[in-house]
Amino acid sequence: MLHRKSLCRALLLSIMILMSLAITIGYADSTRRVAIIPPIDYAKYGEPELNKLVLTELKENFINQQYNVALDTQVEKAVNEATQGKALKSLPKKELLKEISYNLSSDLVVAVEFTRLSSIIIPTMYSSNEMRQVSITAAIYHAKTDTYKTFNYTRNETSESDGYRGIKRLTMECIDQLLRKTNKYLTSLSLH
Structure with missing residues (x-):
C-alpha cells in the first residue's frame, strides 16, 4: 500500500x-517578434519629432498585441547589413524586409514612409489659412506566410494656420488609420 x-x-x-x-x-x-524600421522621410520634410512620434505609436501598437519588439540597435544593424550600409530612401521591397526578418528571427517586419508631407500658408486679408497634406505608406512582411503588403493613407486639410500642430495631428490620424488596416490584415492572417 x-x-x-x-x-x-x-x-x-x-x-x-x-x-x-x-x-x-x-x-x-x-511569442511573436516584430522588427520596426524607423520611419523613412521620402517626402524630405526633415522633422525628427514626427519620426519619433510615429515610431513610438507603432511600438505601442505591437506591444499592446503581445509582440516582442526588436531593439532599435538590432534593427539598425540588420537594416545596415541588408542595405550594405546605404540609407533607406524609400519604402523597402519584400526581399529586403524578408532578409531583415531572417537576420532578426522576426515574425513580422514593419516599415513606414512619409510619402508626402506638405504645408502651404495662404495669407488672407484678416488671417492666414494653411493647406496641409500628409500621406504615409506602411509595408509589412509576414514571415510565416511569406507575404508582403502595403497600405497607404492620405489626409488633407485646409484650416486656420496652427503651424506644426496641424501636421502632427494629421500624421496621428494617418498612423491611426494605417494601424487599423495593419491590425485587420494581421488578424486575417492568423485566422487562416
Whole structure:
C-alpha cells in the first residue's frame, strides 16, 4: 500500500512537471517578434519629432498585441547589413524586409514612409489659412506566410494656420488609420 501511494505521488508529480513544461513551451512558441524600421522621410520634410512620434505609436501598437519588439540597435544593424550600409530612401521591397526578418528571427517586419508631407500658408486679408497634406505608406512582411503588403493613407486639410500642430495631428490620424488596416490584415492572417 505504501509503495502504491509513493508510485501515485511520483506519477502525479511527473504529470504536473510535464504540464508546466508544456505550458512554458507553449508560451515560448506563441511569442511573436516584430522588427520596426524607423520611419523613412521620402517626402524630405526633415522633422525628427514626427519620426519619433510615429515610431513610438507603432511600438505601442505591437506591444499592446503581445509582440516582442526588436531593439532599435538590432534593427539598425540588420537594416545596415541588408542595405550594405546605404540609407533607406524609400519604402523597402519584400526581399529586403524578408532578409531583415531572417537576420532578426522576426515574425513580422514593419516599415513606414512619409510619402508626402506638405504645408502651404495662404495669407488672407484678416488671417492666414494653411493647406496641409500628409500621406504615409506602411509595408509589412509576414514571415510565416511569406507575404508582403502595403497600405497607404492620405489626409488633407485646409484650416486656420496652427503651424506644426496641424501636421502632427494629421500624421496621428494617418498612423491611426494605417494601424487599423495593419491590425485587420494581421488578424486575417492568423485566422487562416
